[in-house]
Amino acid sequence: MGESRALLLGVSSFSSPLRAGEEPPTGVDAWHPLEFVETVLPQLEQSLRGLGYDVDCHRDPDVHTMRTAVGTSLGTARIVCAVTHGATDSLGDPTRVDAVPSCSTIGFGTNVSEWVSTAQTMRQPTLFLLDLCRSGRAARLPFLLHHAGRDTYAWVIAAAASEEDAYDGRFSTAVAEVFEEMARTGLGTSKTRAYIAFSVVARRIRQRVEAMPGIPQTVVATALDQGLDDPLLPFFPNLRYEPDPLESVRESIQASIRPFMDDLLYERGRDAEHFIDRVGTHFAGRRAQLREVADWLDADASPGLMVVTGSPGVGKSALLSAVVCSAHPRLVEAVPHVRMRLKAQEPSSCPPVISRMAAVHARQRSLPEVVAAIADQLWLGKPADGWSAEALVDAITDLAERPVIVLDALDEAVDSTAIAEQLLAPLARATYGERKSRTGPVCRLLIGMRPWDNLHALHQLAQREGALIDLDRVDEGDLRADLTAHLASRLEDLKGYQAGTARRVRNTLAAAVATRLIHDAADTPFGAFLVATVFVRSVETLPAAKTAEQALDLAASVPTNLPDLLELDLTSRANPGAVRAVLTAVAHAQGDGMPTEVTSELVSLFHDNAVQDLQALTAANTMSWFGPAGRVHAGS
Structure with missing residues (x-):
């Protein structure tokens, strides 16, 4: 397939479909010229070429040219873009919208909805950009709504809703501007991602159109199930992409569990680096807490709920991510070195591999999204009336095998109270009841959350069952040893501290920083490992300490309050x-x-x-x- 080909159709002038002397029948329109096409078509072509596309541009195609161009392009081009009048039949097919050619003859080969349907059957990802009146019909075809992003190959961004007109080429102008911005900035997409998400681009185009003056029009895009993150689509290349050996592995992982892998393997998961950094070298503990989780997972008589809590940056996500990456069968397969390192650290702290496990990072997710993600990972058949929290609890109760469900960042969910009260609390209390074959809780539920008041009921329930891990209240000796080992390992990677002769200095610095964070910053509302990570990054920009005395002086600069921590973080950054x-x-x-x-x-x-x-x-x-x-x- 021509992965960098685009078809561009633009019609600015229209001849009559009637022969000389014929009377126009009812329903035959005379189409007025679209002068703006002469302006927006070059903009679209240039912006597509700026993204690396070879553009096959047809100006004022008649019906035969349009039919041939589309027929040839479907299955061979990534993007099909049409700018012309949109024709609909109010008494016929409510899903049909025709792209009017320059000869004004519509019919076979001009039905845009047929283009979309054909692209779906060819099973090659194809994007349709439609600057036509009422083009939203092509984005709301029944099969697209049914798939809602699952196994969808034909994707649409349309200029106007099903019964709306499109005006003055605003949509095409917005598309060109967004594509030009995409080429410059990547729209904020990480350089480790090869493509920019469909929803990001569609939303940006809609925002541009909405900001333009004139009669409102509604940009409509292919629907995406709320329980899904954006699929990896090849339409919008990230020109700042830098290949990452881990990224291809990451993209093969289900979207709802990627954050657990990110927390351990990517720099943006900064509060997790005391377990394992990008290359997996910085191990430093939480042995006691990992052992507690492993024992809870192993024992058949364990309570159904365990909660990991603590202040920001204390390592909740790191702990849960270590559990998920070493216990979830898909992640064990994708990143086996995480489990290997946990076993090397201490075999009894490595959890078992769990055949039926769901892991969901709740940050910015709603209750329906969390429910759908859990159901999807546990391979549960969708009820006829759709998923609800109650339906999910019932479905899990009916499973022959007790699953493990891990949910992190509950406090960062869109509606953490609803998720806690309508889903997690009922799940935590659910038992097999009078079933003769099974007893006890219907699942193992491991939750990571900050100790907010609206989540206090879950906190109390876990505490009553003896399954509460509060990372703000760990043994001081264990915390000191973990922090010191983590800091020493991180410092050893810095150029000024690598030599064998620097061992005494870096060990002194690591121990002094750990002591200061445990004692002088004990009452701060953020975790010691978070501060340690920021501090080591700042040390890299400073001359290396050469003596133990200089190391102690440097350790004394570690921030113990939030303003100083923010200032240190800002000053250590590149810009x-x-x-x-x-x-x-x-x-x-x-x-x-x-x-x-x-x-x-x-x-x-x-x-x-x-x-x-x-x-x-x-x-x-x-x-x-x-x-x-x-x-x-x-x-x-």
């Missing part, structure tokens, strides 16, 4: 001015945050060359500013 400009801009945002293109405009008020620096920062994904919607959040 601190741009970072501060972004933080200043988003301090004014509320609710869902601020679109990145708005941020790009505002930061220039606070920092010279801020736009260029912001583009570099977002492409490198050096801070977790960007949520799934490509928006910058003040609280990230």
